[in-house]
Amino acid sequence: MVKFSFIALASALAAPSASAGTTKTIKLGHRNLRRGDPATKALLKKAAPYKKGGAKKVHRRAEDAEFEITGSYSLEFSQCIDVQTTDEDLFDEDIIGYAKAGQVVSTKSYVLFHVCTDDTCYLDAEDDLYMVDLGTYLANIATYHANKRTDFCEQCERNDEYCNPEEEEDEDEAEEEGEGEEEGDEGEEEGEEGEGEEGEEGEGEGEDRRMLKKAKRKYSKKIERKLANKNYIDCDKCQAYECFVDEEDLDDSVQSQNEIDNQISEWIGQLAECQETGVQWNGMDLYTGAMCSPYGDGVELAVFVNEECTMYTNQKTFASVYNPYANNDGNNANIDYVTYAEEYIKTAFKEVTPCKQVEYDEYNEDEDENNEEEEEDNNEASEYCQAVMQEDTVSFSNCQADEDEAEEEEDDQFDWSWYSSSAISAQKADDINSVCVALNAMDSESYGAHVYDEESSGSWYTRNKKGAIVYGDEDESGLSGGAIAGIVIVVVAVVGAAMFLATKKKSSAPVDTAYQGGAMS
Known part of the structure; x- marks a missing residue:
């Protein structure tokens, strides 16, 4: 989707909502959010904005106002930012040498999102x-897609009854046939002759009842499906997703898609927190996690030397420490989680994530329910968006340091002269507002620098000639479809003109006569 960086246009579009604000709303930038929406449970805590380098900084600390998010909103990834930290663990005797050589870097990654x-x-x-730590964003948004x-x-x-009415009818007929057989068995005790007459009569009546019930059921379902004010589920999509597959019918060696999806979701959550590999490097245990890509437009899977995944090393690649055969599902089947998780993780940083939690109407629900209450419930934000916004999240338009923090002077016993001048303390890196303040004080080049070493650690992205990530079947040349079409038109025009000139030149040139036995032809 093409983006237009027209701040003036954004202001113009948002201005009407700002001017219409009332005491029942909370202002978010140029927008007004509804206060006290009963369907909304998510909170934006510690709102504190940040302006990009060169822009005017707004030193306004958001007071304890509780910002709300509903299903009307979406989350869209904007940028991934690395912040180097002065972690005293870098001076550990096993690490300091690698740190000074640039082979181990203490850093934390954060996500900017709209x-x-x-x-x-x-x-x-x-x-x-807004900004939140990478782990929180990854664990929730990638899991949403998984x-x-x-x-x-x-x-x-x-x-199920709505999408598969035939199965329900078959079950009802089977039950009725079973009841008929039981009645027949009871009649046998009263005598063969009487049982025969009553059996034939009862069988005819039972068949009529079944036909009548079947006709009523089909008619009722036909009416229900045509109700225009109902949001029924797409049964064809249910079939395509294999939602009605009976897992009991599967072979023991075949894992159901539900089990695979659940395991991939759990694995993504573990990756976001930091995973132990069981592999060592120079006596140090190695861990895997996620960090910003070298361009800040996605994430890479990286290797770390501490269990918090804050000390990145470029001496090992993720592929060299990850064991795809270690994930046994209990049926002697190994699953390469990365193969499944890759698409979900990349999609989390590529697509807009809607917060609307879609609830479909059940075909047999009570028509007398409160429609207004239903509508409010349907506007509730999904648990994934709520989880992101309920964490320490800061807005990028209002961050300012606390007074105590601003007056505080660091008394560090370590010499950091060899380290990055833009690094912040590991303690501040744990406070999202402090990170926002630190970034606000940096120029764009400082906070735009990234730590991940693509040459040493590799990358799971493919990029075009312009350096942009290529997804799926996108063209790697870096040219848009319009540009390619334009080039084709120009080439065709040039070739056509050349052919026209060549033909004209040929027709105007004198024609040499051929000599044929003393005569000119």
């Missing part, structure tokens, strides 16, 4: 930017 609506997500605005099928299938199962 909280936007459908009509504003395409704008490259700054007033809706669980998309499972979450949908749960609603398919609740509407």
Whole structure:
């Protein structure tokens, strides 16, 4: 999706909502959010914004106002930022040599993301930017994509009777036939002759009842499906997702898709927290986690020398320490989690994530329910968006240091003259507001620097000639479809002109006559 960096346009579009604000709203940049929405549970805590280098800094600390997010919003990844930290563990005798050689770096990664609506997500605005640590964003947004099928299938199962009415009818007929057989067995005790007459009569009546019930059921379902005000689930999509596959019918050696999805989701969560590998490097245990890509436009899987995954080393690649055969599912089947998780993780940093939690109507629900309450419930933000916003999240338009923090002077016993001048203390790196303040004080070059060493650690991205990430079948030349079409038109025009000139020149040139036995032809 093309973005337009027109801040003026963004302001113009948002101005009407700002002017219409009332005491029942909370101002978020140029927008007004509804206060006290009963369907909203998520909170934006410690709102504190940050302006990019060169922009005017707004030193306004958000007071204890509780910002709210609903299903009307979406989250869109903007940028990944690395912040180097002065962690005293770098001076450990086993690490200091590698640290001074640039082979071990203490760093934390953070994500900048937009909280936007459908009509504003395409704008490259700054007033809706927020920041959260990379682990929180990855654990929730990538998991959202990993669980998309499972979450949908749960609603398919609740509407199984709606999507598979034939199976329900078959079950009812089987039950009725069973009841008829029981009645027949009881009649046998009263005598063969009486049982025969009553059996034939009862069988005819039972068949009529079954036909009548079947006709009523089909008609009822036909009416329900045509209700225009109902949001019924897409049964074809349920079938495509294999939501109705009976796991009991699967072979013991075959793992169900639900089990795979759940395991991948758990693995992504563990990766976001920091995973132990069981591999050592020069006597140090190695761990795997995620960090910003070297361009800040995605994430890479990296190797760390501490269990918090804050000390990155470029001496080992993720592929060299990751064991795809260690993930046994209990049925002697090994699953390469990266193969499955790669798409979900990359999608989390590529696509807009909607916060709307879609709830489908059940075909047999009570029509007398409170429609207004239903509508409010349907606007509730998903648990994934709520989890992101309930963490320490700062807005990028209002951050300012606390007075105590501003007056505090660091009394460090270590000599950091060899280290990055833009690094902050490891303690400050744990406070999102302090990180925001530190970034606010940096120029764009300082906070735009990234730590991941692509040459040494490798990359799972493919990039075009312009350095942009290529997804799927996108062209690696870096040219847009319009540019390619333009080039084709120019080439065709040039070739056509050349052919025209060549033909004209040929027709105007004198024609040599051929000599044929003393005569000119």
